[in-house]
Amino acid sequence: MSSSSAPPHRPSLAVTFVDVERADMERTGSNIDLEKFNSAAPTLNNTPSGSRNPSPDRKKVSSRSPTPSPKQVDIEAMDSKERINTISRYTNDELDIAWMGGVIITCFFTSGLIDAVAFNSWNCFVGMQTGNTIFAALGLGGLPTQAHEQQFLKSFVAIGSFCMGTIFFNIMHRFPTGLHNQPNSRKRSIFVLSFLIQTLLIIIAAALVTVGVVSNQPFVMGQFSSGSHITDDVDPDDDHRNYIDMIPIVILAFEAAGQVCLSRVLSLIELPTIVLSTLYHDWTGDLLGTRQLWRQSSGVKDFVFNQGRRQNKRLMAIIALFLGGVVGGEMWKSKVGMAGALWVAAFLKGCIVVSFALWKKQKQDDEELEK
Numbered sequence: 001m002s003s004s005s006a007p008p009h010r011p012s013l014a015v016t017f018v019d020v021e022r023a024d025m026e027r028t029g030s031n032i033d034l035e036k037f038n039s040a041a042p043t044l045n046n047t048p049s050g051s052r053n054p055s056p057d058r059k060k061v062s063s064r065s066p067t068p069s070p071k072q073v074d075i076e077a078m079d080s081k082e083r084i085n086t087i088s089r090y091t092n093d094e095l096d097i098a099w100m101g102g103v104i105i106t107c108f109f110t111s112g113l114i115d116a117v118a119f120n121s122w123n124c125f126v127g128m129q130t131g132n133t134i135f136a137a138l139g140l141g142g143l144p145t146q147a148h149e150q151q152f153l154k155s156f157v158a159i160g161s162f163c164m165g166t167i168f169f170n171i172m173h174r175f176p177t178g179l180h181n182q183p184n185s186r187k188r189s190i191f192v193l194s195f196l197i198q199t200l201l202i203i204i205a206a207a208l209v210t211v212g213v214v215s216n217q218p219f220v221m222g223q224f225s226s227g228s229h230i231t232d233d234v235d236p237d238d239d240h241r242n243y244i245d246m247i248p249i250v251i252l253a254f255e256a257a258g259q260v261c262l263s264r265v266l267s268l269i270e271l272p273t274i275v276l277s278t279l280y281h282d283w284t285g286d287l288l289g290t291r292q293l294w295r296q297s298s299g300v301k302d303f304v305f306n307q308g309r310r311q312n313k314r315l316m317a318i319i320a321l322f323l324g325g326v327v328g329g330e331m332w333k334s335k336v337g338m339a340g341a342l343w344v345a346a347f348l349k350g351c352i353v354v355s356f357a358l359w360k361k362q363k364q365d366d367e368e369l370e371k
Contacts, residue, residue: 166257
């Protein structure tokens, strides 16, 4: 008796295919009788794998690129809307006024820097309108006698431009709360936009001086323009008037109003960023109470940052404007001239724009959060 052992039965790979088909029917809730399918499963298992070709429809389905479902589209739309809302909330945040005194001190420095070079070349101020008022008043009476007979027009133009800038920047700061109210909104978007405009205006003035449209030369008594005396075809006795100097005067006086408006929004009325007369008075007058402030302080740190903080800000503002004038004068005498000083002022205003864009928002009280 020959004992020939039958080859062991190997399970066909079709079992995997059947299991997949059964799982698809159960998932899709098909109406096909699963018992009939199960009864036919052994037949399918015995079918050679080579003879089971996927249907053309299945090939088409598998070859299609996946398309996002409506649920995915809704999720993407919600994410996009959420990002927009986040940006909107960030730009509308009320900024914390802590340490904004540093911004005011920087504005004092830029005022001294710009007015120093402006006075040397144009014989008028663009920020300090007190001096321009005196110049304009003297000019109406033909004084000083060494000046051009229409020199006072520069002072009037600077004053008018400053007033127009005041209206413009006040409208910007009052818009969120109403034009009839005092400017008290500290929204990030308004602060950034205000100093961005100031920066761009200084850049325009600096560019005009850099390319030579406006002269970089020193002012000469008896002549209206800062550059008319160096022109070969100009007779010194001729009544030559070059009003091109008016362009940067208008621009710089207009932008100077923006930083003054900021001091009002921050309720820092004693730090107007362009004048020092009242600041000298307030700082000197409050020296009488310095001894009492020192007694109330727990130490030097408490005196500097708490008890004497207001006095210290006044002193720093005075020093900043003075240093700005010194730096402006030295730059005006150097190779960089007026253009270099204006570019430095534009850079400082640009740094303020960036700082406001990154400034922390005001912390809300627990009661406000509950509401």
